[in-house]
Amino acid sequence: DILQSVSGFYITYDRDYHYVGARGFRLPGDYNTKILLLIDGHRINDNVYQQAFIGEDFPVDIDLIDRVEITRGSGSCLYGGEAFFGVVNVITKKAKHINGVEISAEGGSLNTYKGRLSFGKNFSDNAEILFSASGYDTKGNKQLYYKEFDDPATNNGVANDLDGDKFNKLFLKMSYNDFTFTGVHSSRNKDVPTASFGAWFDKPYSSIDRRSYSELRY
Structure with a gap:
């Protein structure tokens, strides 16, 4: 819901996982490998598919989130290929x-x-x-x-x-x-x-x- 409310991002759901797209674009069959997800600066994309978990599978309870910092646009030159759509850093309380x-x-x-x-x-x-x-x-x-x-x-x-x-x-x-x-x-x-x-x-x-x-x- 947090990313859904951010201009330029949209969320889809297949009754298993949630997927994020940016600026109207998302690769079919892609497991959220184009967005880098951080918790207090710690990278949490998985090590197999580089998947970012943005739904109920996000590892921290939403009630513990203080704020969310979003860097739009490609950050691949600094953070690698997962940061193609942007970088999302979740700051905990x-x-x-x-x-x-x-x-x-x-x-x-x-x-x-x-x-x-x-x-x-x-x-x-x-x-x-x-x-x-x-x-x-x-x-x-x-x-x-x-x-x-x-x-x-x-x-x-x-x-x-x-x-x-x-x-x-x-x-x-x-x-x-x-x-x-x-x-x-x-x-x-x-x-x-x-x-x-x-x-x-x-x-x-x-x-x-x-x-x-x-x-x-x-």
């Missing part, structure tokens, strides 16, 4: 933004639930800690119709109960003087209703993504 304990619970349609527990504390002028854990679960649309599979052999093109999405995310940031340690872990399980890659239509299968990183910065 500091402990002072939480300043204690935050507990949030949300619910919505399609059996959607989300919960988050965050703790932030400044121990002195030069030491602080921020920790957060969050979870999300939705059943999604009960039925989805795909005209490409509109045949009695494939349930007349109707996929049943195959739109669920769930994730869990952990975030830790500790600072002392000029040292900052950051640890991130996320896991996501998305039901896929589209029978992609030759799968059987209206049969349960899912995409599972897990990613972690840690960084000590001086």
Whole structure:
């Protein structure tokens, strides 16, 4: 939603991943390899496809975002080929933004639930800690119709109960003087209703993504 609101960017969704295009252009079949995604300056495009995860698979809870810095246009000469459309740097909150304990619970349609527990504390002028854990679960649309599979052999093109999405995310940031340690872990399980890659239509299968990183910065 953040990138969708930025002029010049648009988002598409195939019921599995979200994809970003810029200035009306996106290569079909491209896994977001033309945009460089950073968290506090740390590159998080994956190491296999160079994919930038911009949807529910983004490894940090959106409630922990302080601001988003976007550099438009190609930055490939500085950052490599992933920065062709631009560079997106997500700046996370500091402990002072939480300043204690935050507990949030949300619910919505399609059996959607989300919960988050965050703790932030400044121990002195030069030491602080921020920790957060969050979870999300939705059943999604009960039925989805795909005209490409509109045949009695494939349930007349109707996929049943195959739109669920769930994730869990952990975030830790500790600072002392000029040292900052950051640890991130996320896991996501998305039901896929589209029978992609030759799968059987209206049969349960899912995409599972897990990613972690840690960084000590001086």
